Each structure stands twice: as structure tokens, then as C-alpha cells.
Amino acid sequence: MSQANPRALAAQALSRIVHDGVSLRAAFATFSTTFSDARDRALLSALLHAGARWWLRFDTALTGLLEHPLHEREPQVHALLVLGLVQLEILGLPEYAAVAATVEATRALGKPKFANLTNAILRRWLREREARNAALDADATTRSAHPRWLIKSIAADWPDHADAILAANNAQAPLWLRVNSRRITREELAAKFAATDIEVELPEALAQALVLGQSLDVTRLPGYADGWFSVQDGAAQFAAGLLDARSGMRVLDACAAPGGKAAHILEGAEVDLVALDRDPQRLPRMLENFARLGLRADVREGDAGDPSTWWDGRHFERILLDAPCSASGIIRRQPDIKLHRRASDIPALAAQQARLLDALWPMLAPGGRLVYATCSLLVAENAACIGGVLARHADAAGRRVPLGWHAAGAGMQNLPGEAGMDGFFYAILDKSN
Ligand SMILES: C[S@@+](CC[C@H](N)C(=O)[O-])C[C@H]1O[C@@H](n2cnc3c(N)ncnc32)[C@H](O)[C@@H]1O
Incomplete structure (x- = not known):
């Protein structure tokens, strides 16, 4: 198997997360070492986060599209197909690119005999997506991609906020940093970032906090090795x-x-x-x-x-x-x-x-x-x-x-x-x- 295909590696990693209880963080740490290019690592991260976040929706969607279930026989191909749906519905990749790249990844996975099936399933999804999405939206678990017990617990504990919580759980979080006030002020740090075209917000409620709109590799930011800041949510x-x-x-x-x-x-x-x-x-x-x-x-x-x-x-x-x-x-x-x-x-x-x-x-x-x-x-x-x-x-x-x-x-x-x-x-x- 080629080791350099992010989608194939994402399918392997996602299968470990879903079936073997491996944490996303550990799976990413293991599989991302294959890539020296930051863009490949970023794609792997995006696929794993969106794949885990929306698994409960698109796993069900895929089961409805397949005549013969794949998840036990071919868990990695199953995960790759879920990732194909995720690229189309969540990551917003152009249809042609998402389908072609996912078909190509079957070969990188060492499963070329599933190339035609992958192509056929993703194209069928594109033809039927409206009705299939509507059916998925009719059930709370597939609509929100949360397990039923957690939906119930959230509704019981926070009845007036339950829908907002489920939606927030499926959104991407901003990147929060905390300045090390022993080394630098946050205004000085913000100026160093601005000099490298990285814009930050300085929230009033927290004296040491900086917020970045985009997620990035913090070890490449100015001052990381010098201990100017840490990653920490507000x-x-x-x-x-x-x-x-x-x-x-x-x-x-x-x-x-x-x-x-x-x-x-x-x-x-x-x-x-x-x-x-x-x-x-x-x-x-x-x-x-x-x-x-x-x-x-x-x-x-x-x-x-x-x-x-x-x-x-x-x-x-x-x-x-x-x-x-x-x-x-x-x-x-x-x-x-x-x-x-x-x-x-x-x-x-x-x-x-x-x-x-x-x-x-x-x-x-x-x-x-x-x-x-x-x-x-x-x-x-x-x-x-x-x-x-x-x-x-x-x-x-x-x-x-x-x-x-x-x-x-x-x-x-x-x-x-x-x-x-x-x-x-x-x-x-x-x-x-
Ligand atoms: C929420 S994390 C702590 C995060 C940390 N305070 C920080 O801000 O970086 C919880 C930690 O509790 C530790 N832990 C769990 N049970 C413990 C116990 N009985 N005694 C001491 N540590 C425990 C875990 O190993 C884990 O590192």
C-alpha cells in the first residue's frame, strides 16, 4: 500500500478510532508522522475530525446505500466511503474531486476491487442526496450525529439549550492561546503575530488570552519554543x-x-x-x-x-x-x-x-x-x-x-x-x- 495518500491513511485511522476505541488524538499522532507536508497533515486532521464528528450520520447513510454491509468484512473500505460522504456533505469538496480522490484511495488502501463500488455508491448518493439527507434529519441521532443516551442527558440537564449544545458540539472550535506573562505581554505577542500576517483577537474578559480564527500548527508560530505562550481554551x-x-x-x-x-x-x-x-x-x-x-x-x-x-x-x-x-x-x-x-x-x-x-x-x-x-x-x-x-x-x-x-x-x-x-x-x- 502507498503510504502517502491522506484519504487512505484517514480511512485506516478512522477505522481504528471507531472500531478499536483509539482516541482521535492518538490516531492522528500515529498516522500523521507519514507526512512531511503540512497540507497533507492538515487534510488528515480535517478528515479525521469531520469523520468522527459526523460518523453517526454517514455510517447510517452508507448502510442504507449498500446491498451488502462492509463494516465487518472491510472496515477500512467502509470508513473510506463514510469519508467520501463527509467530503461531499461536510467539507464541501467539489463533487468530481471528492469522488475521484476517494476512488483513487481504494487503490492506495490496497483494495482496488472496491474502486467501482466506491464510484457507484458516491454517485448514487449525489443523485439521491436530497431525499436521503431529509430521512437522516428526521431522526435526532442521525440529525445531530450524537448517541441517543447523550442527547437525552443533555436534554434532561439543559432543556432550554439542548439544540444549541448539539449544534455547538458539531462546530469547529477557535484556537485559544494564553500568553506567558513572565516572558512577554499579550500586546507584544499580538504584534509579533501581526508581523507574520496572523491576526488575533484579545478578549476583554481574560487578561492573558488571544484568539485565532484559524487552526494552525502552533509550534510554527513565533515564540513557541521560547515559551511565550501555551494553547489553552478560554x-x-x-x-x-x-x-x-x-x-x-x-x-x-x-x-x-x-x-x-x-x-x-x-x-x-x-x-x-x-x-x-x-x-x-x-x-x-x-x-x-x-x-x-x-x-x-x-x-x-x-x-x-x-x-x-x-x-x-x-x-x-x-x-x-x-x-x-x-x-x-x-x-x-x-x-x-x-x-x-x-x-x-x-x-x-x-x-x-x-x-x-x-x-x-x-x-x-x-x-x-x-x-x-x-x-x-x-x-x-x-x-x-x-x-x-x-x-x-x-x-x-x-x-x-x-x-x-x-x-x-x-x-x-x-x-x-x-x-x-x-x-x-x-x-x-x-x-x-
Ligand atoms: C482534565 S485532565 C487535567 C488537565 C490539567 N489540569 C491541565 O490543565 O492541563 C485530568 C487529569 O487527571 C488525571 N487523573 C485521573 N485520576 C486521577 C487520580 N486519581 N489522581 C491523580 N490524577 C488523576 C488524569 O491522568 C489526567 O491527566
Whole structure:
């Protein structure tokens, strides 16, 4: 098989994502190494994101077009055909180019006997697309390309916003950066970008944020290697301010890897920061990020829910728990969540979040503050979880989160796409003296 055809590689990668539970990020990291040309990598990325985002629609569409199902016998050809439909309907490629390139990719895949079938299926779709699209739009799952359990959960938790959430999940997210205020001001950084014809917005609500309309390879932007900035969505950039860690304080980031919020805290104050994470594979990336940004932290591997293995018994004045969660608020960035997450994951995650909160609470100094954050929009992981902590710990009090977001129990919720940001939840818990 030729290794240089982006569509053929995208079909292989998408098949791994859909059938083997491989994350889009991991699949892209593996398959993109084949290409030295940035345009090929960009096409692979666009195909994988749109393919995962719209799989539930065009997988059903393809099944309706085929006389004999392909997904078990020939999963890569099946994925290639789904990508053909995605190129026609979502990426807006000219019909001739999309069909010809997809037919060509059957050969690159080493499956030339499917070239005629591919041509016939895509041409049939083009003849019948209006009626077939109307049929797909009649069902919520194929209309929104979300699994039924998630549509129901979103409708139950956010009844007035459900359609807007599903639409935002299928939109492309802007690229947010956070300037490293120890190295450069954001106005200076914006001027450096403008000198290379990259225009940015400087949102008022966040002092260190820059927003780029287009997505691009940030490692090629001026100042990346010098640690002038990091990639971080706007919603995540509120964590450091809410934590209010001041110089000299002892701070715990309990779920820190890859270190985005920990780095923001360190950029803002001279704190004594323990950056903990349970996953040893995620620690090197965190260390690399701190080194690039010129920051120092006490990086440890450990389970935040089992302090006996890593805690020295000294209290923290500030704790950030950026908890493992369903990531249901960042589907626009990681559309494979729609394919990989199951309804049964949610109670298990909520139990894990409660376990971490209960284990961390005794480590917080009297008068201290804990900030709880998730990139979920589900009540079970957010308001209900915090409600449980407040009920179990008499010395815990919820503080109003000063963000103009949706009130959600003792916390605040941003819904995906609002203010251009990800879906995110914050709660602030103060401990009495
Ligand atoms: C949402 S991510 C954290 C993102 C990070 N705070 C940032 O801003 O870059 C959640 C992290 O929690 C870690 N994690 C999950 N369970 C954990 C546990 N029991 N103890 C410590 N870390 C845990 C995961 O390995 C993952 O790196």
C-alpha cells in the first residue's frame, strides 16, 4: 500500500478510532508522522475530525446505500466511503474531486476491487442526496450525529439549550492561546503575530488570552519554543484567577497533567506548587511544558484519592481539582468522545469525582480554598457532585463563582460555544477556620 495518500491513511485511522476505541488524538499522532507536508497533515486532521464528528450520520447513510454491509468484512473500505460522504456533505469538496480522490484511495488502501463500488455508491448518493439527507434529519441521532443516551442527558440537564449544545458540539472550535506573562505581554505577542500576517483577537474578559480564527500548527508560530505562550481554551483560563493563589502559598494541583492550569498558576505567582497526576505517561509532557515556559514545580506521580502514597502531611492553602470527567463539554475539539463515551461511564465518573473531593478536603488548610473544575456539562459530575461534598463536610461552604455563566447548584457552567469557549464547570469551596 502507498503510504502517502491522506484519504487512505484517514480511512485506516478512522477505522481504528471507531472500531478499536483509539482516541482521535492518538490516531492522528500515529498516522500523521507519514507526512512531511503540512497540507497533507492538515487534510488528515480535517478528515479525521469531520469523520468522527459526523460518523453517526454517514455510517447510517452508507448502510442504507449498500446491498451488502462492509463494516465487518472491510472496515477500512467502509470508513473510506463514510469519508467520501463527509467530503461531499461536510467539507464541501467539489463533487468530481471528492469522488475521484476517494476512488483513487481504494487503490492506495490496497483494495482496488472496491474502486467501482466506491464510484457507484458516491454517485448514487449525489443523485439521491436530497431525499436521503431529509430521512437522516428526521431522526435526532442521525440529525445531530450524537448517541441517543447523550442527547437525552443533555436534554434532561439543559432543556432550554439542548439544540444549541448539539449544534455547538458539531462546530469547529477557535484556537485559544494564553500568553506567558513572565516572558512577554499579550500586546507584544499580538504584534509579533501581526508581523507574520496572523491576526488575533484579545478578549476583554481574560487578561492573558488571544484568539485565532484559524487552526494552525502552533509550534510554527513565533515564540513557541521560547515559551511565550501555551494553547489553552478560554474557559480553562479562568481556573488560575478563581484559585487566587498568591506568592508564598503552598498549592496542590491534584490532577495536573499535562500542566496547562498549573503553568498558568505558576506564571501568575511565586507559589510552592505540587503538580500531581496518577498517569506516569502524562508526566514527561508536563515536565516538558514547564521547561519550555521556564517554570518550576514539584511534579509527583500519585493517586489524589490516596494521599498516603505521596502526601507529606503539610496542608495546602489552595487546591485545584481539575477532575477526570466525561469531557462532554469539549466534544467540538474531541468529537471521538461521541463514539467512545457510554451512558454507564457517568455514574462511575461521578463516584470517582466524589472520592477525590472527599480525599482532598482534609489536605486543605483551614481558611483555604478548593476550586473544582470539569470540562463536562452533565449535572451528575458538576452541581450534584458539589452538592454532595457540601452535605458531607460541615466546614465546607460554596462561594459564588464570579463569572456571568449559567448558575449550576453551587457552581457555574459555560455551555459549549458560549463566548467562543468550551463547555466548562467551576465551583469554589471555602474551608472555615
Ligand atoms: C482534565 S485532565 C487535567 C488537565 C490539567 N489540569 C491541565 O490543565 O492541563 C485530568 C487529569 O487527571 C488525571 N487523573 C485521573 N485520576 C486521577 C487520580 N486519581 N489522581 C491523580 N490524577 C488523576 C488524569 O491522568 C489526567 O491527566
